[in-house]
Structures are given as C-alpha cells and as structure tokens.
Amino acid sequence: MVSAVVCQETQSARDFLRSLREEIQCHPGVGHSLLGRMLTDPRTRHDFKILASQHYPLVANFTTYMELLLLRAPSSEAKRWLAKVLVDEYGERSHGDDHAASYRAFMHAAGIAPGSEASYPLHPEVVGFIREHYRICTQEPFLVGLGAVGPGHEWSIPTMFEHVMTGLRKAGFAADDMTYWAMHLDQDADHGAWLEEALVAFCETPEAREQIRRGALLSLKAREQFWWGVLDKISSERTKAMLPGVAPATAGAEDTQPTYADLRQGLEIRVDLGAVSDIL
Numbered sequence: 638m639v640s641a642v643v644c645q646e647t648q649s650a651r652d653f654l655r656s657l658r659e660e661i662q663c664h665p666g667v668g669h670s671l672l673g674r675m676l677t678d679p680r681t682r683h684d685f686k687i688l689a690s691q692h693y694p695l696v697a698n699f700t701t702y703m704e705l706l707l708l709r710a711p712s713s714e715a716k717r718w719l720a721k722v723l724v725d726e727y728g729e730r731s732h733g734d735d736h737a738a739s740y741r742a743f744m745h746a747a748g749i750a751p752g753s754e755a756s757y758p759l760h761p762e763v764v765g766f767i768r769e770h771y772r773i774c775t776q777e778p779f780l781v782g783l784g785a786v787g788p789g790h791e792w793s794i795p796t797m798f799e800h801v802m803t804g805l806r807k808a809g810f811a812a813d814d815m816t817y818w819a820m821h822l823d824q825d826a827d828h829g830a831w832l833e834e835a836l837v838a839f840c841e842t843p844e845a846r847e848q849i850r851r852g853a854l855l856s857l858k859a860r861e862q863f864w865w866g867v868l869d870k871i872s873s874e875r876t877k878a879m880l881p882g883v884a885p886a887t888a889g890a891e892d893t894q895p896t897y898a899d900l901r902q903g904l905e906i907r908v909d910l911g912a913v914s915d916i917l
C-alpha cells in the first residue's frame with residue numbers, strides 16, 4: 638500500500654512538472670516570431686535552406702550532449718531515460734538512419750549539396766547554443782543537464798516543429814522531404830512522456846526541482862537566441878537579394894564565422910565523473 642506521504646510527494650512532483658511544461662510552452666524560445674508567423678509571414682525554400690544550414694549543428698550535436706550526460710548520471714535509474722532516447726536518436730525507429738542522417742535528407746531537399754552540410758558559416762548565436770549545451774552537460778550539476786536535454790528539448794520540440802512544418806508545407810516541400818520533422822512529433826511525444834515518469838523520481842526536493850527548471854530555462858534562453866540568429870541570417874540574405882549593390886550592416890561578418898566542421902574540430906571537452914561516494 639502506498640503511504641499518504643508518498644502520494645503527496647508524487648502529487649507535488651506532478652504539479653511541479655505540469656507547471657514546468659506550461660512555462661516551457663509559453664517561453665519565447667518555443668513561440669519565437671520566426672516560428673509563430675509561418676502563415677502570416679511565409680518563408681521561401683531558400684529561407685529554409687538557410688535555416689537548415691544553421692540548425693544542422695544542433696541536430697548533429699544533440700546525441701553528444703546526452704552521451705556526456707550519460708557518463709555523469711549518478712545511477713542506472715538516471716541513465717535509463719537517456720539510454721532509451723539515445724537508441725531512438727541512433728535510428729531505432731527511423732529505419733536505421735540516425736537523426737542527423739535523416740536531417741541531411743531534408744537539407745538536400747532544401748538545396749544543400751550532399752557533402753557540404755558542415756561547410757556553412759555559423760551565426761554566433763548558433764555557436765553560442767552549442768557551447769552553452771556542452772557547458773551545461775559537463776559543468777553544471779547532473780539535474781541541470783537533465784533539465785536542458787530533457788524538458789528543455791523534449792517538451793519544446795513538438796510545438797516548435799509543428800510551426801516549422803506549417804512553413805515547410807506553405808513553401809511547397811513534399812511530405813517525404815519533411816520526414817525528420819514529422820518523426821519528431823511522434824518520437825518526442827513518447828520521449829516527453831517517458832521523461833515525465835523518470836523525472837517524478839528526481840524532483841522530490843525543492844533543490845532538485847530548481848536545478849531541473851534552471852537547466853530547462855538555460856536551454857530555452859539559448860534556443861531563443863538561436864532563432865534570432867537564424868532570422869538575422871535570413872534577413873541579411875534577403876537584403877542582399879532585394880538591394881543588389883547595397884551592403885547590409887552584417888556584410889563581411891561571415892568571413893570570420895566558423896563552419897560546423899571548424900567548430901567540431903576545435904571542440905575540447907572535459908568531463909568530471911565525480912566522486913565514487915556520489916554513486917554509492
């Protein structure tokens with residue numbers, strides 16, 4: 638029989654998770670104007686090519702954040718959710734194609750030549766997103782990392798991707814081109830549900846809840862900045878196309894921006910596994 642105290646704690650954990658979900662849904666990183674205005678301010682195929690060139694590094698690094706966090710997880714219970722999601726990321730439910738490969742298929746449909754996916758100059762906010770997530774997953778407490786890759790991603794992606802798919806349909810992409818986006822509506826709904834069950838056990842104390850919420854909000858703050866970066870790239874390309882001969886304010890900025898290939902090459906990551914007493 639479950640005691641009244643345990644029921645109360647579980648209830649209160651569920652209340653916390655419900656309010657966190659609501660907070661995430663209302664966050665400007667999830668409802669950014671670039672996403673929410675796909676019908677009123679439609680985007681072209683070329684705009685999506687730019688979006689894809691900037692978004693690819695986020696897709697390609699996501700599993701590494703989770704693998705690093707897996708190394709630091711304090712118990713097998715904590716590892717279980719991460720491992721289940723990773724198996725999907727490696728292609729379990731996408732015909733053996735990992736999610737980065739599936740994203741590359743979308744990039745090719747958007748006009749990016751196969752083999753050139755990692756050679757686009759990245760906006761500083763794209764680089765900032767990736768560096769911030771490596772920092773969170775290696776230097777912050779484990780639950781802050783779990784908040785970032787857990788609620789910060791799984792509970793926000795279905796809403797963001799619904800908006801993107803609205804824009805892709807409007808721009809004339811076929812259903813086959815949108816496989817990466819569509820599969821996340823289903824898979825992340827599952828990941829989010831598994832996550833909720835896992836988090837109930839982890840958010841028993843106010844300190845633990847604060848860490849999970851902080852991780853989610855750090856991730857979404859970086860996400861909001863990421864979308865501003867993508868919009869900045871799209872706007873400067875439009876200015877160039879509409880006003881030939883007029884240099885946009887950002888002219889020359891790309892000369893010094895790293896590509897994803899440069900960024901990955903220069904990444905050095907240190908992981909502190911913690912004391913043995915933390916896992917006993």
Ligand SMILES: [Fe+2]
Nearest residue numbers: 699726736821
């Ligand atoms: Fe994914």
Ligand SMILES: [Fe+2]
Nearest residue numbers: 791824825828
């Ligand atoms: Fe997911």
